[in-house]
Amino acid sequence: MPDTDQVPFPALLQTKPPRWPHFDSALRSTAVTARIGRVLGIAFGVCFVTGLLSHYQYAPWHWLPIPAAPYWGYRLTQGLHVITGIACIPLLLLKLWSVFHRLFVWPPVRSVAHSLERGSIAVLVAASGFQLITGLFNILQFYPWPWGFIRVHYWMSWVVIGSLLLHIAVQLPAIREGLATKLVPDSRGGLSRRGVLIAGGAGVAVVAATTVGQVVPALQPIALLAPRQPRNGPLGVPVNRTAQAANVVQKARSSQYRLTVNGASMLSLSLADVEALPAITTILPISCVEGWSIQAHWRGPKLLDLVTKVGGSRSSLVSVHSLENGAYSQSSLTGSQLEQAVLATHLNDVRIPLDHGYPLRLIAPDRAGVLQTKWLTRIEVR
Ligand code: HEM
Numbered sequence: 001m002p003d004t005d006q007v008p009f010p011a012l013l014q015t016k017p018p019r020w021p022h023f024d025s026a027l028r029s030t031a032v033t034a035r036i037g038r039v040l041g042i043a044f045g046v047c048f049v050t051g052l053l054s055h056y057q058y059a060p061w062h063w064l065p066i067p068a069a070p071y072w073g074y075r076l077t078q079g080l081h082v083i084t085g086i087a088c089i090p091l092l093l094l095k096l097w098s099v100f101h102r103l104f105v106w107p108p109v110r111s112v113a114h115s116l117e118r119g120s121i122a123v124l125v126a127a128s129g130f131q132l133i134t135g136l137f138n139i140l141q142f143y144p145w146p147w148g149f150i151r152v153h154y155w156m157s158w159v160v161i162g163s164l165l166l167h168i169a170v171q172l173p174a175i176r177e178g179l180a181t182k183l184v185p186d187s188r189g190g191l192s193r194r195g196v197l198i199a200g201g202a203g204v205a206v207v208a209a210t211t212v213g214q215v216v217p218a219l220q221p222i223a224l225l226a227p228r229q230p231r232n233g234p235l236g237v238p239v240n241r242t243a244q245a246a247n248v249v250q251k252a253r254s255s256q257y258r259l260t261v262n263g264a265s266m267l268s269l270s271l272a273d274v275e276a277l278p279a280i281t282t283i284l285p286i287s288c289v290e291g292w293s294i295q296a297h298w299r300g301p302k303l304l305d306l307v308t309k310v311g312g313s314r315s316s317l318v319s320v321h322s323l324e325n326g327a328y329s330q331s332s333l334t335g336s337q338l339e340q341a342v343l344a345t346h347l348n349d350v351r352i353p354l355d356h357g358y359p360l361r362l363i364a365p366d367r368a369g370v371l372q373t374k375w376l377t378r379i380e381v382r
Pocket of ligand 1: 096102
């Protein structure tokens with residue numbers, strides 16, 4: 001087997017074109033790149049793991065149901081996912097600035113192995129840029145593409161993390177050397193390498209601090225970059241999908257409304273029947289996949305009480321169905337989430353408004369907001 005590094009490259013690549021770009025900023029160095037890369041790698045890692053946890057909410061394995069504790073679990077992980085994702089945008093730009101010049105070294109391709117490595121770098125840059133930009137568009141609820149966001153975002157995250165791990169493995173010697181090298185001040189004066197890192201770090205910190213208010217209420221006044229102010233909405237809770245958009249206004253207000261519960265036996269309840277059931281109050285957050293979250297008071301009958309009335313138990317798999325049709329018209333729960341779930345008739349001590357799910361909305365701990373199904377009309381117990 002010939003050593004691919006020994007294969008002579010074409011004559012065309014032996015002479016550097018006269019106008020080939022040349023970069024000579026002394027601010028760029030392996031020491032700077034490795035330090036930026038370290039933070040970027042941690043941010044991408046956190047984003048990947050929290051993204052997987054969020055994905056698990058949609059399709060948990062039946063033998064490992066989503067736990068109910070801590071009740072703020074999804075609030076924390078999805079808040080982290082969106083904040084680290086947003087912080088990755090300036091971090092990635094800074095990282096690319098620090099290695100930009102290396103893409104113009106001559107010759108651009110030195111061997112088969114080198115061209116493969118370049119190819120994997122192209123995949124990493126394209127996939128991570130795509131992932132961050134489409135993720136940002138998603139939290140702005142702007143979908144200028146024909147494909148399903150969730151599926152593409154999920155599979156692309158594996159491409160990003162796979163190509164990132166490969167990149168780290170290839171660059172490991174340079175990373176080690178870079179991290180071991182001190183950031184010596186530049187003798188020519190002006191901005192130093194340390195200054196670049198401090199300025200970059202401050203920029204990333206500002207981006208994170210002005211976004212985190214969508215999760216931490218105390219920081220809401222400075223949440224200038226947060227696409228959603230979590231207190232903006234009826235009764236201080238935001239609405240992602242209105243009753244009008246879901247086309248349920250008439251059905252939800254109809255005097256014919258019934259809640260049916262199907263298990264070993266069957267129940268059919270009018271609104272008055274539901275309102276007459278024993279109710280509890282619980283304090284739980286609505287935690288949106290788009291990163292914002294807010295805690296609220298919810299009151300209503302316990303879902304498990306109705307489940308047991310039709311012969312089910314805590315270990316039943318219960319699906320709740322909405323008056324609306326569409327992607328989020330139903331969700332399922334079991335185990336400790338089912339035990340603590342409430343069919344909310346009241347939000348913050350007021351009859352729950354139409355846009356929050358009147359006449360009845362599911363609320364359970366440690367759960368994605370899209371799975372807190374609104375406008376409930378049917379419950380299936382298996
Ligand atoms: C999405 C994330 C990343 C992207 C898009 C990216 C992109 C790049 C690019 C385009 C290069 C130049 C490659 C070449 O010369 O052919 C490079 C080099 C490098 N990257 Fe990354 N990178 C990322 C993450 C990381 C991470 C997490 C580390 C870990 C510390 C890292 C450390 C390095 C190092 C040490 C070099 C070589 C710099 C030198 O030799 O001066 N990168 N990166």
